[in-house]
Amino acid sequence: MAILVTGGEGYIGSHCVIALMDAGYDTVVFDNESTGFASTGRILSGIGSKGKLLGIMKGDLLERKDLDAVFSRYDIDAAIHFAAFSQVAESMGDPAKYYRNNVGGTMNLLDAMKDHGVKRIVFSSTAATYGEPEYVPIDEKHPQNPINPYGRTKLDIEYMMDDYDRAYGIKSVRLRYFNVAGADTLGRVGECHDPETHLIPNILKSTFGDGRTFRMFGTDYPTRDGTCVRDYVNVEDLADAHILALKYLENGGKTDFFNLGTNEGSTVKEVFAVCEKVTGKKIPVSEEGRRPGDPATLVADNKKARAVLGWAPSRTLEHSVKTAYDWEVRRRSEC
Numbered sequence: 001m002a003i004l005v006t007g008g009e010g011y012i013g014s015h016c017v018i019a020l021m022d023a024g025y026d027t028v029v030f031d032n033e034s035t036g037f038a039s040t041g042r043i044l045s046g047i048g049s050k051g052k053l054l055g056i057m058k059g060d061l062l063e064r065k066d067l068d069a070v071f072s073r074y075d076i077d078a079a080i081h082f083a084a085f086s087q088v089a090e091s092m093g094d095p096a097k098y099y100r101n102n103v104g105g106t107m108n109l110l111d112a113m114k115d116h117g118v119k120r121i122v123f124s125s126t127a128a129t130y131g132e133p134e135y136v137p138i139d140e141k142h143p144q145n146p147i148n149p150y151g152r153t154k155l156d157i158e159y160m161m162d163d164y165d166r167a168y169g170i171k172s173v174r175l176r177y178f179n180v181a182g183a184d185t186l187g188r189v190g191e192c193h194d195p196e197t198h199l200i201p202n203i204l205k206s207t208f209g210d211g212r213t214f215r216m217f218g219t220d221y222p223t224r225d226g227t228c229v230r231d232y233v234n235v236e237d238l239a240d241a242h243i244l245a246l247k248y249l250e251n252g253g254k255t256d257f258f259n260l261g262t263n264e265g266s267t268v269k270e271v272f273a274v275c276e277k278v279t280g281k282k283i284p285v286s287e288e289g290r291r292p293g294d295p296a297t298l299v300a301d302n303k304k305a306r307a308v309l310g311w312a313p314s315r316t317l318e319h320s321v322k323t324a325y326d327w328e329v330r331r332r333s334e335c
C-alpha cells in the first residue's frame, strides 16, 4: 500500500514525502512540474528511509487518464493533495486558470479515487479561506469569506469534499495552513517559487549583495511596531501534521478541518530582525506604503489540531529562517 502525493515535487509536498518515508510509508509522487521541479524528484528518489518512494509519475490532474494510470499501477491507500496553483495576484488576473486547475483538478482526483475505491484524502487548504479576520486568533469556527479567487477555489474544494463524503464515503482532512516557512533541516529540499511572494525568502534574497532591496509594505498598521503580523509555521512541523492527519483517518476519523499555525504572530520587522541575526548581514530595506488587501494581523488558533490530531509544532522562527537561508545559499551555488 502506498500514499499518493500530488504536488510532491513542490515546496511543501517534497517535505511531506520525506516525512512520510521517515514514518515508514511507501509513497508515489504525481506532479506535472508546472511549479515543481524534476530535480526535487531526483533528490527525493535518492533518499533512503524506512518507507520507499515507489515512483514519480509526471502527470496532470486535468488529464483523467494520467490519474487512472497512477491508481491502476500502484496500490494506493490514501492521497495527500498539494497540487494547485497558489499565487493570489495571478488568481485575480486569471481566475479561470485557478478554477480549472484547483477545483477541476481536485474533482478529477476525487472522481478517480471514487472509481478506484480510495477513501481517504488529506488536503492543503489555506487561511485564505477565512478572508478578512473578524477576530484573532482565528479558530475553525471563524466565518469563511475568502477575498480572492485563490481562496475561493480552496473553499469550493472544501465543500466538494463534504459532498463526496456524504455521497461516496470519501473521508477528508482539510488542513488550513497559515504562513509556511523554512526548509528541510538536512538541506535536501526547500522553497523555490517564481514569482516569490513569501516574506522570508524575499528578505533573504536581498542578502546576496546583488543590488536587491527588500521592500517592506506598510509600517502604519495598528500592530506593536506598525508592520503586519503573520503566523509562520515551519514546513517540517506542517509535514508532521499531514502524517498525523493520515493516521487520524486510518483510525476511522471523520471528515474534518484544522488550522495549522503556531498561535503566535511575528511582525514583518521582527522577521526581518531574525533574518539579519541569522545571516549576520545588514539587509538593504525600503519602507513603502501599504499594499491593498493585506490585513493587519493573521494568527491561527491551533487548539483543535493539538487536541484532535495531537499536533505540537516545535520548530522556532529562527530555525525556519536558518534552514531557508542554508537552502537559498545551496540553491544558488548549485543552479
Ligand SMILES: NC(=O)c1ccc[n+]([C@@H]2O[C@H](COP(=O)([O-])OP(=O)(O)OC[C@H]3O[C@@H](n4cnc5c(N)ncnc54)[C@H](O)[C@@H]3O)[C@@H](O)[C@H]2O)c1
Pocket (backbone or CB within 6 Å): 006, 007, 008, 009, 010, 011, 012, 013, 030, 031, 032, 033, 034, 035, 036, 037, 059, 060, 061, 062, 081, 082, 083, 084, 085, 086, 101, 105, 124, 125, 126, 127, 177, 178, 179, 180, 181
Ligand atoms: N506555501 C504556503 O505558504 C501555502 C499556504 C497555504 C496553502 N498552501 C497550499 O499548499 C499546497 C502546496 O503549496 P506549495 O507552496 O508547496 O506550492 P508549489 O507550487 O511549490 O507546489 C505545488 C505542486 O503542485 C504541482 N501541480 C500544480 N498543478 C498541478 C496539476 N494540475 N497536476 C499535477 N501537478 C500539479 C506543481 O508542479 C508543484 O509541484 C498548495 O495547494 C497551496 O495552495 C500553501
